[in-house]
Amino acid sequence: MISGAEIMVKCLEAEGVSVVFGYPGAAICPFYDELLNSQIRHILVRQEQNSAHAASGYARASGKPGVCVATSGPGATNLITGIATAYMDSIPIIAITGQVRSDLLGRDVFQEADITGACEPFVKHSYLVNKTSDLPRVFKEAFHIASTGRPGPVLIDIPIDIQQKKIEEFVYPEKVDIIGYKPNTKCHPGQVKKAIELITSSSRPVIVAGGGVLSSGVKLKLVKFAEQTGIPVISTMMGIGVMPSDHELYLGMLGTYGKAAANRSLHQADLVIVCGARLGDRAVAAPDQMSENSKIIHIDIDPAEIGKNVKTTVPIVGDMKNIIDSLIEGTQDYHVSKLWSETLKGWKKELFRKPPVFEGYVEPRAFVGKLSSMLKSKAILVADVGQNQIWCANNFKIREGRFLTTGGMGTMGYSVPAAIGAKLARPTRDVVVVCGDGSFQMSLNELGTIAQNHINVKIIIMRNVRLGMVRELQDNLYGGRYSATFLDETLDFLKIAEAYGIDSAQANSNEEAEAIAEKMIKTDKPFILVCNVSPDTPSI
Amino acid sequence: MKYTLSILVENHAGVLSKISGLFSRRAFNIDSLAVGVTNDPNVSRITVVADGDEYVVEQLEKQLNKLIPVIKVKRHTNGDFISRELTLIKVHCPAAKRFEIMKIAELMQAKIVDVSTSTITVEFCNTTEVTKTLVDLLKPYGIRELVSTGTIALEKGASDVTK
Ligand SMILES: Cc1ncc(C[n+]2csc(CCOP(=O)(O)OP(=O)(O)O)c2C)c(N)n1
Numbered sequence: 001m002i003s004g005a006e007i008m009v010k011c012l013e014a015e016g017v018s019v020v021f022g023y024p025g026a027a028i029c030p031f032y033d034e035l036l037n038s039q040i041r042h043i044l045v046r047q048e049q050n051s052a053h054a055a056s057g058y059a060r061a062s063g064k065p066g067v068c069v070a071t072s073g074p075g076a077t078n079l080i081t082g083i084a085t086a087y088m089d090s091i092p093i094i095a096i097t098g099q100v101r102s103d104l105l106g107r108d109v110f111q112e113a114d115i116t117g118a119c120e121p122f123v124k125h126s127y128l129v130n131k132t133s134d135l136p137r138v139f140k141e142a143f144h145i146a147s148t149g150r151p152g153p154v155l156i157d158i159p160i161d162i163q164q165k166k167i168e169e170f171v172y173p174e175k176v177d178i179i180g181y182k183p184n185t186k187c188h189p190g191q192v193k194k195a196i197e198l199i200t201s202s203s204r205p206v207i208v209a210g211g212g213v214l215s216s217g218v219k220l221k222l223v224k225f226a227e228q229t230g231i232p233v234i235s236t237m238m239g240i241g242v243m244p245s246d247h248e249l250y251l252g253m254l255g256t257y258g259k260a261a262a263n264r265s266l267h268q269a270d271l272v273i274v275c276g277a278r279l280g281d282r283a284v285a286a287p288d289q290m291s292e293n294s295k296i297i298h299i300d301i302d303p304a305e306i307g308k309n310v311k312t313t314v315p316i317v318g319d320m321k322n323i324i325d326s327l328i329e330g331t332q333d334y335h336v337s338k339l340w341s342e343t344l345k346g347w348k349k350e351l352f353r354k355p356p357v358f359e360g361y362v363e364p365r366a367f368v369g370k371l372s373s374m375l376k377s378k379a380i381l382v383a384d385v386g387q388n389q390i391w392c393a394n395n396f397k398i399r400e401g402r403f404l405t406t407g408g409m410g411t412m413g414y415s416v417p418a419a420i421g422a423k424l425a426r427p428t429r430d431v432v433v434v435c436g437d438g439s440f441q442m443s444l445n446e447l448g449t450i451a452q453n454h455i456n457v458k459i460i461i462m463r464n465v466r467l468g469m470v471r472e473l474q475d476n477l478y479g480g481r482y483s484a485t486f487l488d489e490t491l492d493f494l495k496i497a498e499a500y501g502i503d504s505a506q507a508n509s510n511e512e513a514e515a516i517a518e519k520m521i522k523t524d525k526p527f528i529l530v531c532n533v534s535p536d537t538p539s540i
Numbered sequence: 541m542k543y544t545l546s547i548l549v550e551n552h553a554g555v556l557s558k559i560s561g562l563f564s565r566r567a568f569n570i571d572s573l574a575v576g577v578t579n580d581p582n583v584s585r586i587t588v589v590a591d592g593d594e595y596v597v598e599q600l601e602k603q604l605n606k607l608i609p610v611i612k613v614k615r616h617t618n619g620d621f622i623s624r625e626l627t628l629i630k631v632h633c634p635a636a637k638r639f640e641i642m643k644i645a646e647l648m649q650a651k652i653v654d655v656s657t658s659t660i661t662v663e664f665c666n667t668t669e670v671t672k673t674l675v676d677l678l679k680p681y682g683i684r685e686l687v688s689t690g691t692i693a694l695e696k697g698a699s700d701v702t703k
Contacts, residue, residue, distance in 0.1 A: 116554070117557070120557070120558060120561050121561065121565050124608075125608045128554070145608060178608060179550070179611050180549070180550060180607070180608050180609050180610050180611045181608045302606070303602050303605070304599065304602035304603055304605070304606055307595075307598065308599060
């Protein structure tokens with residue numbers, strides 16, 4: 001005989017899960033008890049929201065779904081922001097929650113929360129399991145759904161009696177068959193042909209690459225396609241890292257906070273090839289204008305994204321990996337005009353502005369740029385939300401590494417827990433967090449997790465004693481009336497670090513910051529570098 | 541513009557809430573929704589009448605298709621399907637008016653299903669448009685209560701929802 005809890009653990013093992021992030025409570029205790037018999041490592045986070053962010057960081061760095069676990073009621077509701085963030089960013093995570101006894105469901109008993117109901121808008125799919133014997137199928141389906149098609153979170157809510165009940169045997173299904181879920185990944189050949197015709201007859205094309213290119217794992221092929229044709233590449237925030245930042249064809253991130261050259265090229269182009277991006281309002285503020293001037297090829301695995309934000313000339317539903325070879329093949333004899341290449345090069349130079357220096361402070365943009373060259377080529381940079389995110393997006397020079405941030409949801413507090421997940425997925429890589437002093441304080445409790453588990457992540461706090469991005473907004477749109485955007489100047493981050501037994505230092509100039517960073521990178525322990533930044537430093 | 545959609549879904553608990561949640565979340569305006577099990581007990585069929593332009597309905601179809609328990613979504617085009625809704629109408633009806641109202645019911649091929657000293661209840665099964673005509677005819681007598689099932693639809697001829 002085998003219990004539901006044991007089955008849960010066996011399912012995770014069958015899926016090759018080696019680490020889960022979570023927080024226990026009564027309703028999930030049977031599972032936690034079984035976990036002791038398994039090789040699966042459990043990382044105790046300090047708040048459930050962060051278990052979901054950590055699972056997300058793990059998923060993005062490893063390419064496999066991340067797993068987070070919480071108890072019923074408050075544990076489950078604490079997960080919601082993390083799940084919603086993974087949903088908006090299309091990240092595959094499996095969230096497992098304990099639930100009250102199935103015969104008590106709906107009676108508002110202690111720590112009951114309708115978590116499948118509450119998460120409905122934020123999950124790709126969810127299950128409330130009502131039979132122990134359903135568990136293997138549910139887990140198999142959940143991993144399949146989370147990681148195929150457009151990736152996303154799947155929630156499995158399991159009442160405690162279902163975890164306790166014993167059944168005859170455990171058989172993990174080999175295949176899944178969900179009649180309502182057959183994602184089309186193929187890319188229709190007729191459409192692909194049309195796309196190639198459009199490309200080869202265009203004179204000013206650009207590629208807009210989004211997170212879909214990264215989750216499809218085709219960034220090197222995309223670079224090849226761009227190099228062969230000379231088509232410039234701009235990326236969305238989620239797409240940063242599709243190309244090395246220094247590549248001559250890379251024009252940077254587009255959008256409100258993006259690079260001028262990227263935005264300008266988008267508006268001057270006669271053909272925009274959108275790859276794995278949904279072109280949300282942050283990326284393209286006025287999509288109608290864009291489609292007026294140019295033809296658009298939109299390649300996306302999610303049919304619902306095509307035609308949602310921009311009008312498309314050639315829609316292609318499918319996975320980038322099933323089209324990129326045909327694109328390379330079909331455009332062998334094509335190259336963009338010399339004029340277009342030269343124009344773009346000109347813009348790139350012309351629009352480069354050197355950041356102003358504020359005495360007695362670290363200039364964050366210059367420092368982030370410098371930092372990139374100090375780290376190993378495959379470093380993972382995790383940026384939080386706010387000005388710090390924009391500084392990183394526009395100035396961190398990616399080579400072979402990754403840039404992780406929440407572009408879709410923009411959830412403050414994402415970076416520290418996501419970095420924990422990323423480091424566990426990629427222990428040999430440099431994993432560095434850049435956050436604001438506001439966002440850091442949203443998840444500084446995770447220093448406990450970092451210290452307890454000796455997780456070697458480096459945290460750089462850009463301390464401007466402001467909720468910088470909102471303050472900037474108040475400068476620009478509210479006549480400089482600062483409402484609730486000042487933080488506490490007296491707070492000593494070094495003492496916080498010390499309390500957790502984590503080494504730290506602070507810098508008041510780029511020289512200092514670089515010297516500390518140099519040392520910090522060499523240690524194999526976590527480290528906190530506090531950079532004092534002028535509150536007047538703009539986002540771009 | 542009004543659209544009629546047929547949606548085949550897995551017949552599980554919670555599926556209807558996923559579908560209705562989607563409508564409100566994405567601000568789709570729906571006029572009616574009817575659910576019932578099909579000849580396959582594992583599959584339910586939902587008929588939705590929605591209001592919107594081409595963009596809205598296309599988004600509606602695509603978003604519905606993304607829900608895992610949704611097996612098939614079909615948009616019906618004018619003239620290729622039969623639609624019906626069932627309505628019960630309780631009309632204020634003193635004895636003096638009884639004959640008149642019965643005449644209207646007869647004219648419209650509605651059934652009288654209940655009578656009391658002051659009311660008469662009419663059962664009607666037809667399209668939304670014809671039902672509206674009946675309701676308009678009965679309105680002057682005073683409608684006490686009206687309940688309707690929402691539209692259900694089926695393809696004409698040999699074609700079916702899966703095609
Ligand atoms: C959870 C959450 N709450 C509020 C916001 C709104 N918000 C966006 S940026 C920002 C300020 C961030 O301040 P800080 O982390 O100090 O970074 P800075 O902008 O100063 O670099 C705020 C409050 C958000 N994105 N996420």
